[in-house]
Amino acid sequence: MSTQRTHHVTTTDGVTIGGTVHGRGRPLVFLHGAIGDGDLDWGRLVGHLTGRFTCHLPSMRGRGLSGDHPDLSPGRQVDDVLAYVDSLGEPAGLVGWSAGANLALGTAARSGTAARSGTVDAVVLLEPPMRGMMDGRERAVIVGAIARMGELAAGGDVTAAIRAFAGGPFSDEELAVAEEAGYFAAAGRYVPHLLSLLGQVESSGGPTVEDPAVLDAVSAPVLVLYGSGTMAFYRAGARHVAGHVRDGRMREIPGAGHAAPLTHPEALAEAITRFFGAG
Known part of the structure; x- marks a missing residue:
């Protein structure tokens, strides 16, 4: 018998944030990356964890089971x-991939304030993108992937557009796995949302999660994971985060690149279980 169910909460600006829920045990909230939604990004992983954890897979506003709203700013996403x-009624662990890892960091920093102490009790980050860690070549690759996505989207081919964006951080092997799994065909509908999201992130003011002062506000234990075959700036970002949060550590996933939830779900599940199971 399936144990899948759903959970929803309404935000202060009236948006419903919803996600599927799987398994039983300690609650973990999984935050997806920029490309997909909760179920697309975590579907291959969650089955390895449901025997021990209650896995919540919410989607950001405008995706999955969540309602839409034009405000996609980083601060608003943290509020969501x-x-x-908060609606879970007990402390939870956060797991974030890529853009979702940065969102998890921002959430944990806010949770670390006196008024919210204990809301988030531990965090796993998979390759948080610290843009300040990029060298010129890496920045050109990512900027080029975004530009190509925009061009293809303008021509109406959203599947090719989202694949072009993924071609920045994903290796050729990862692109092939994602293609075969139907990941790009399913995520293409989010291209307009993603373009808006990227624009709002770029124009947002104030400190980012790369700021050491923001990272110092994260009081929960943090594990930063990165693939052995990933881009150098993801490894640099892992070192940066682990070195500035109060209780940080790093772990490499052998053979993985940026798309570990799609290509290495068992290894990722083992690292998550070891970290949260030790708490």
């Missing part, structure tokens, strides 16, 4: 995650 976590 905090509303979701």
